[in-house]
Amino acid sequence: MEHLRWLRKDGKWRINFMIGAGLFLLAALLSVIGCFYTPYDPNEMNSAMKNAAPSFQHLFGTDSFGRDVFSRVLKGSRTTFLVGLAVVSIGAVGGTLVGAFTGYFGGKLDLILMRVNDALAAIPSILLALVFVGAFGSGTLQLVLALGLLFIPSFARVVRSGFLVQKEYDYVKNARLMGAGQLRIMFVHILPNTKGSLLSALAIGFNNAVLSEAAMSYLSLGVQPPEPSLGRMLSEAQPYLIRAPWSAIAPGMMILVCVLGVGLMSIEGGEKHD
Amino acid sequence: MRYWVKKTAALLVTLLVAAFLTFLAFEVIPSDAAMTKLGLDATEEEIQALREQLGLNRPLPLRYLSFLADAVRGDFGNSTQYGRSVGELLGGRMPVTLGLAFYSFFLIVAVSLPLGILSARKHGSHGNGGFALLTQLMMAVPPFFLGMILTLVFGIIFKVFTPGAYVPAGEDFFGFLGFMLFPALSVAIPKIGMTVRFLQNSLNEQLTADYVRTAKSKGCNRRRVLWGHVLRNALVPVVTFLSMVMAEILAGSIVIEQVFNLSGVGRLLAVSISHRDYPVVRAIILYATTVVILLNYLSDIACRMLDPRIRQI
Numbered sequence: 001m002e003h004l005r006w007l008r009k010d011g012k013w014r015i016n017f018m019i020g021a022g023l024f025l026l027a028a029l030l031s032v033i034g035c036f037y038t039p040y041d042p043n044e045m046n047s048a049m050k051n052a053a054p055s056f057q058h059l060f061g062t063d064s065f066g067r068d069v070f071s072r073v074l075k076g077s078r079t080t081f082l083v084g085l086a087v088v089s090i091g092a093v094g095g096t097l098v099g100a101f102t103g104y105f106g107g108k109l110d111l112i113l114m115r116v117n118d119a120l121a122a123i124p125s126i127l128l129a130l131v132f133v134g135a136f137g138s139g140t141l142q143l144v145l146a147l148g149l150l151f152i153p154s155f156a157r158v159v160r161s162g163f164l165v166q167k168e169y170d171y172v173k174n175a176r177l178m179g180a181g182q183l184r185i186m187f188v189h190i191l192p193n194t195k196g197s198l199l200s201a202l203a204i205g206f207n208n209a210v211l212s213e214a215a216m217s218y219l220s221l222g223v224q225p226p227e228p229s230l231g232r233m234l235s236e237a238q239p240y241l242i243r244a245p246w247s248a249i250a251p252g253m254m255i256l257v258c259v260l261g262v263g264l265m266s267i268e269g270g271e272k273h274d
Numbered sequence: 275m276r277y278w279v280k281k282t283a284a285l286l287v288t289l290l291v292a293a294f295l296t297f298l299a300f301e302v303i304p305s306d307a308a309m310t311k312l313g314l315d316a317t318e319e320e321i322q323a324l325r326e327q328l329g330l331n332r333p334l335p336l337r338y339l340s341f342l343a344d345a346v347r348g349d350f351g352n353s354t355q356y357g358r359s360v361g362e363l364l365g366g367r368m369p370v371t372l373g374l375a376f377y378s379f380f381l382i383v384a385v386s387l388p389l390g391i392l393s394a395r396k397h398g399s400h401g402n403g404g405f406a407l408l409t410q411l412m413m414a415v416p417p418f419f420l421g422m423i424l425t426l427v428f429g430i431i432f433k434v435f436t437p438g439a440y441v442p443a444g445e446d447f448f449g450f451l452g453f454m455l456f457p458a459l460s461v462a463i464p465k466i467g468m469t470v471r472f473l474q475n476s477l478n479e480q481l482t483a484d485y486v487r488t489a490k491s492k493g494c495n496r497r498r499v500l501w502g503h504v505l506r507n508a509l510v511p512v513v514t515f516l517s518m519v520m521a522e523i524l525a526g527s528i529v530i531e532q533v534f535n536l537s538g539v540g541r542l543l544a545v546s547i548s549h550r551d552y553p554v555v556r557a558i559i560l561y562a563t564t565v566v567i568l569l570n571y572l573s574d575i576a577c578r579m580l581d582p583r584i585r586q587i
Contacts, residue, residue, distance in 0.1 A: 016403075016406055016407055016410075019407070119288075119291075119292075123521070123562075123563060123566055124521050124522045124524070124525035124526075124566075126525045126526075126528065126529075127524075127525045127528075127559075127562055130528070130543065130544070130547060131299065131555075131559055133547065134546075134547040134550075134552075134555050135299060135300075138547075138548075207414070211416055214416050214418075215416065215417075215418065215529050218418050218529060218532070219528070219529065219532060219544045220548065221544065221547060221548065231416075231418075234416075234418065234419060234422065235532075237422075238422060238533070241422060241425060241426055241430065242430050245426055248419075248422050248426075249423075252416065252419035252422065252423070255416050255419065256414050256415055256416070256419070259413075259414040259416075260410060260411055260414035263410045263413060263414050264407070264410050267406060267410065
């Protein structure tokens with residue numbers, strides 16, 4: 001009930017948040033459906049139906065191989081979102097550990113790790129991901145590992161600054177006096193209090209991960225065929241932009257809807273916890 | 275004066291470290307230049323002889339020094355894919371990428387500074403309203419998808435430009451500007467959304483500061499407070515932000531060059547990675563990190579000019 005009340009602010013509905021939540025739910029629903037059911041086999045080619053316009057048989061039309069674009073979007077968004085989630089999980093867990101230890105203990109380790117952090121943060125992540133893939137080959141696993149590692153610094157920074165503030169508070173001293181261990185103080189007492197900034201970092205991180213995955217797969221350096229991914233679909237659709245624009249618009253809109261949804265929720269969601 | 279010396283020394287050290295990391299990254303790759311050159315049938319003796327000749331058997335620090343000396347002279351070896359020298363290859367591609375980068379940077383600054391200032395004057399919750407929706411929408415569009423939509427609408431439907439027909443700036447400058455507008459817009463639009471949002475937050479933060487209240491109570495009108503007092507302070511973080519944006523423009527152009535079929539450095543990088551053309555990849559990475567480090571250096575200097583209180587290194 002309290003959550004519902006939060007949706008109204010100064011007598012006005014938080015329209016942007018609700019639009020965002022709606023878009024995100026739509027994208028999530030479609031990709032969950034993609035895990036279990038697609039109207040056609042996403043990789044089945046039909047030479048009689050090449051570049052067919054959207055119709056009731058093929059909601060988003062077919063691509064240059066005669067594959068059903070709607071089924072491919074369902075399956076592809078599943079891949080894209082799973083990669084996004086995996087990347088954010090690696091980044092968040094790694095970043096929380098690094099940020100918690102450096103923020104709580106400080107000292108030389110903090111100094112060194114933060115310099116490395118700054119250096120990594122200065123270089124655009126897609127460039128580093130390209131280097132990683134260049135060195136270790138392209139594929140879904142390499143992509144997830146590369147992006148996941150590259151997302152650690154941004155989470156580490158957020159968690160660290162939260163810990164720096166929180167560790168001075170009285171409740172931490174209290175817990176210490178009551179004999180709580182260092183690890184318990186860090187992860188049971190302090191971590192929940194950094195929830196607000198961590199949540200918006202998660203939202204931004206997820207969006208960046210989805211966009212990076214799409215870009216890398218677009219360059220054929222990410223998810224490899226036959227596995228459909230939204231970025232890959234866009235690069236395959238590009239030569240047929242004149243004859244079958246729907247096969248590019250559908251996957252592009254899917255990325256847009258998801259990223260916009262999460263983005264809109266995060267602006268006001270961040271405010272909630274501040 | 276001491277500031278400059280310290281700052282420049284730090285710049286040199288950072289450059290050396292970045293060059294070392296780039297060098298090291300390509301040392302650990304499980305690929306041997308001698309083996310790639312001779313193929314799988316080569317005998318052990320042949321490989322050893324070539325390794326000796328290429329200097330691959332020397333100790334690591336020595337190889338690093340010779341790598342540095344070559345890099346300073348602009349000698350990055352030969353591309354395994356094209357058989358030409360890497361320096362020559364990069365030189366031919368550079369104008370396209372730099373043109374795209376400066377064009378998009380110009381668009382970002384020219385659009386987002388006025389927009390940010392305009393929106394900050396209507397002070398309010400930044401999460402609400404159509405403006406926030408618009409900036410969020412700009413940030414959510416994948417740049418390459420935006421590029422395709424622009425090609426579809428302006429290249430194919432309205433025929434404002436011919437997709438894929440790049441016009442070099444040297445031949446027809448206005449033709450170049452006209453063609454490059456669309457790639458530059460694809461790079462710029464997401465960044466405009468980010469920059470406007472950032473500037474807006476920075477301005478709103480300053481507008482609640484004590485000195486603004488003092489200025490107002492002394493009878494300054496809103497306009498004078500904004501232009502005379504707030505803007506200069508609010509711009510300091512924006513300059514740092516813009517230097518990061520510039521770095522991201524360079525990275526973003528990798529994808530955009532692919533979309534618009536421009537033969538720039540970014541496209542060369544993507545192709546070289548797929549073909550495992552390591553000399554080219556290494557040279558481009560070195561170039562990119564150098565540019566990023568230089569940008570950070572320049573933005574630090576610009577920040578200090580805007581706000582002389584900044585003294586830490």
